[in-house]
Amino acid sequence: xxxxxxxxxxxxxxxxxxxxxxxxxxxxxxxxxxxxxxxxxxxxxxxxxxxxxxxxxxxxxxxxxxxxxxxxxxxxxxxxxxxxxxxxxxxxxxxxxxxxxxx
Numbered sequence: 001x002x003x004x005x006x007x008x009x010x011x012x013x014x015x016x017x018x019x020x021x022x023x024x025x026x027x028x029x030x031x032x033x034x035x036x037x038x039x040x041x042x043x044x045x046x047x048x049x050x051x052x053x054x055x056x057x058x059x060x061x062x063x064x065x066x067x068x069x070x071x072x073x074x075x076x077x078x079x080x081x082x083x084x085x086x087x088x089x090x091x092x093x094x095x096x097x098x099x100x101x102x103x
Contacts, residue, residue, distance in 0.1 A: 031070045
């Protein structure tokens with residue numbers, strides 16, 4: 001009886017751990033997507049002349065701080081736990097950030 005309870009507890013713990021890790025991954029990806037989208041909007045406003053260069057630079061500096069925080073969270077994620085959809089989102093985010101830096 002004790003072996004069954006122990007086994008059930010281990011399985012429940014593993015399920016919770018995997019679920020929490022997926023939630024963490026999705027949370028980090030959401031943060032990264034929000035930052036990139038804000039940066040894209042900011043770039044557009046700057047090049048359209050809707051905001052000044054000083055405001056643009058201040059906003060970019062703030063966003064880069066947020067980006068660095070999100071990237072430090074990525075370091076704690078086990079890549080083997082990522083789903084295909086999560087990999088696709090991460091690749092899309094990185095492509096967008098590369099495009100922003102390219103221009």
